[in-house]
Amino acid sequence: MGSIRLEQVNKTFGDVTVIPSVDLDIDDGEFVVFVGPSGCGKSTLLRLIAGLEDTTGGRILIDGKDATDTPPAKRGLAMVFQSYALYPHMSVRKNIAFPLRMAKMDKAEQDRRIEQAAAVLNLTDYLDRRPGQLSGGQRQRVAIGRAIVREPAAFLFDEPLSNLDAALRVGMRLEISELHERLKTTMVYVTHDQVEAMTMADKIVVLRAGNIEQVGSPLELYHTPRNLFVAGFIGSPRMNFIEGPEAARYNAHTIGIRPEHIAVSADEGTWSGVVSVSEHLGSDTFFHVHDSGLAESITVRAGGEVGFRHGDRIFMTPREDVLHRFSADGLRLA
Amino acid sequence: MATQQSRSAARWMMAPAVVLLLGWMLVPLVMTLYFSFKQYLPLRGGDLGWVGFDNYIRFVTSSAFWPSIQATLLIVGGVLVITVGLGILLALLLDQPMWGQGIVRILVIAPFFVMPTVSALVWKNMFMDPVNGLLAHLWKFFGAQPIEWLSQVSMTSIIIIVSWQWLPFATLILLTAVQSLDTEQMEAAEMDGAPLLSRFWHLVLPHLSRAITVVILIQTIFLLSIFAEIFVTTQGSFGTRTLTYLIFQRVLESQNVGLGSAGGVYAIILANIVAIFLMRIVGKNLDA
Numbered sequence: 001m002g003s004i005r006l007e008q009v010n011k012t013f014g015d016v017t018v019i020p021s022v023d024l025d026i027d028d029g030e031f032v033v034f035v036g037p038s039g040c041g042k043s044t045l046l047r048l049i050a051g052l053e054d055t056t057g058g059r060i061l062i063d064g065k066d067a068t069d070t071p072p073a074k075r076g077l078a079m080v081f082q083s084y085a086l087y088p089h090m091s092v093r094k095n096i097a098f099p100l101r102m103a104k105m106d107k108a109e110q111d112r113r114i115e116q117a118a119a120v121l122n123l124t125d126y127l128d129r130r131p132g133q134l135s136g137g138q139r140q141r142v143a144i145g146r147a148i149v150r151e152p153a154a155f156l157f158d159e160p161l162s163n164l165d166a167a168l169r170v171g172m173r174l175e176i177s178e179l180h181e182r183l184k185t186t187m188v189y190v191t192h193d194q195v196e197a198m199t200m201a202d203k204i205v206v207l208r209a210g211n212i213e214q215v216g217s218p219l220e221l222y223h224t225p226r227n228l229f230v231a232g233f234i235g236s237p238r239m240n241f242i243e244g245p246e247a248a249r250y251n252a253h254t255i256g257i258r259p260e261h262i263a264v265s266a267d268e269g270t271w272s273g274v275v276s277v278s279e280h281l282g283s284d285t286f287f288h289v290h291d292s293g294l295a296e297s298i299t300v301r302a303g304g305e306v307g308f309r310h311g312d313r314i315f316m317t318p319r320e321d322v323l324h325r326f327s328a329d330g331l332r333l334a
Numbered sequence: 335m336a337t338q339q340s341r342s343a344a345r346w347m348m349a350p351a352v353v354l355l356l357g358w359m360l361v362p363l364v365m366t367l368y369f370s371f372k373q374y375l376p377l378r379g380g381d382l383g384w385v386g387f388d389n390y391i392r393f394v395t396s397s398a399f400w401p402s403i404q405a406t407l408l409i410v411g412g413v414l415v416i417t418v419g420l421g422i423l424l425a426l427l428l429d430q431p432m433w434g435q436g437i438v439r440i441l442v443i444a445p446f447f448v449m450p451t452v453s454a455l456v457w458k459n460m461f462m463d464p465v466n467g468l469l470a471h472l473w474k475f476f477g478a479q480p481i482e483w484l485s486q487v488s489m490t491s492i493i494i495i496v497s498w499q500w501l502p503f504a505t506l507i508l509l510t511a512v513q514s515l516d517t518e519q520m521e522a523a524e525m526d527g528a529p530l531l532s533r534f535w536h537l538v539l540p541h542l543s544r545a546i547t548v549v550i551l552i553q554t555i556f557l558l559s560i561f562a563e564i565f566v567t568t569q570g571s572f573g574t575r576t577l578t579y580l581i582f583q584r585v586l587e588s589q590n591v592g593l594g595s596a597g598g599v600y601a602i603i604l605a606n607i608v609a610i611f612l613m614r615i616v617g618k619n620l621d622a
Contacts, residue, residue: 063339079522079525086519099526
């Protein structure tokens with residue numbers, strides 16, 4: 001139904017190569033998240049799949065058929081844009097109906113699909129309003145509604161939650177995940193937020209400078225990052241990297257240890273340092289530790305009730321079974 | 335502007351400007367009204383006293399009145415249709431990325447800088463002259479009999495000349511509107527399967543509606559009073575006598591200030607009727 005396959009896809013704008021060469025398989029029904037820092041080419045890659053940009057080389061197959069030169073409307077994909085891209089002068093109903101009207105679908109079927117989508121997305125009461133009269137979250141749902149009614153082979157989301165406030169973002173994240181569970185349609189989702197990637201994805205594609213750094217399930221990426229970039233990008237707060245003699249003790253150029261894998265104590269441990277800042281979140285406390293002789297700052301997570309203050313000397317013990325070792329060129333050592 | 339003192343200071347400082355503007359508007363208006371109730375013939379006896387509504391009745395019952403209204407509305411309507419229609423097309427074209435965009439845009443805007451009298455003369459002598467005009471040569475090149483533009487199709491000619499002058503204005507306003515169209519919306523419509531024409535009809539045109547309203551309102555105000563183009567071309571003959579031109583003829587050619595003033599009052603009324611009418615039709619676009 002909705003499998004997408006990229007074969008050596010590349011894209012250059014003038015002299016600038018945005019995507020050198022990408023091979024990727026997206027299976028039917030999968031929720032795939034493209035994640036990476038801004039400017040890594042993730043949006044371009046999505047637009048290539050959508051057909052809004054032409055590929056410079058390579059092939060795009062949708063459902064096994066070559067769609068490289070197929071116009072966007074004929075690819076059977078629906079896209080939700082970052083700005084929602086609703087049509088401001090049309091009511092919500094007309095916005096959602098627009099793709100159906102363009103497909104010259106008969107009126108009764110149009111109405112049936114609109115009612116259904118509106119019910120799924122809690123938009124029934126707002127069908128006669130204009131987008132300008134809706135809140136950010138409602139606009140977001142209208143944009144999704146406009147995508148759903150087409151019953152596409154796959155949904156493409158381009159940073160859909162970045163214009164929402166933090167609380168709403170969490171809510172919409174859940175709604176999109178639930179929608180995926182219900183529809184079982186392939187979804188490709190672009191974000192720079194690794195929390196969104198971790199929570200929603202079946203499969204995460206980490207991109208840097210147009211190259212795929214690693215593809216895998218959220219936990220695979222968390223437990224076995226292939227290189228320093230992925231290790232630093234996935235997980236929050238980010239992993240601590242330690243170089244020098246301490247790393248050499250583990251036969252590595254760099255070792256990485258996540259804040260949640262370090263135990264703290266007031267009187268004994270492998271490493272010691274001085275607490276610079278402690279952030280109390282209630283459930284957790286994060287300590288930023290200086291003067292440990294390992295790295296400029298080590299971040300440690302402890303329970304909410306651990307109460308070290310600025311200036312306290314503390315001791316830290318890493319869990320050696322979850323210590324990550326990297327070679328000089330940044331690759332993971334087995 | 336918060337304290338009592340600063341508010342009253344502000345009033346005093348604004349007063350000269352307000353008085354000047356009011357005087358500028360009120361003095362001519364009151365004088366027009368004053369003369370419109372008088373029999374005033376500067377070369378044939380001067381001020382001959384009050385005549386009540388005689389001037390108003392004579393102006394409307396004159397055989398030239400209704401044709402002049404018709405001519406005025408025809409010119410305004412014709413120019414509006416041409417400038418808005420071509421303006422949208424040009425704006426869409428100029429929005430496309432192309433080489434030498436800056437220069438092309440300046441060239442398109444250039445006619446607006448030419449004075450109406452000059453542009454009308456250029457058109458009259460260089461394009462529409464039945465013997466030496468460029469258009470006459472073009473007709474002859476194809477073996478056709480050149481058209482005597484300003485006498486045979488005088489109305490069309492004047493509409494062409496005025497449209498040429500106002501097209502840059504319309505294009506400029508519409509271009510800025512086209513440029514503010516959200517590209518993601520267009521892409522969304524493309525993904526929704528809307529072909530080019532549907533995208534124009536369902537997205538571009540509604541987006542431009544406000545700019546079109548502005549163009550129509552501003553142009554109507556100026557077009558109701560066009561004068562120079564008629565003065566230097568047809569002199570009001572061949573059915574091109576607009577209301578403005580009729581008033582001019584009454585005052586200066588017939589030397590009847592009272593009758594002309596009454597015509598002026600009718601012109602004010604006509605302008606207001608058209609304005610209200612337009613506001614009703616298109617004004618609601620400005621609210622949204």
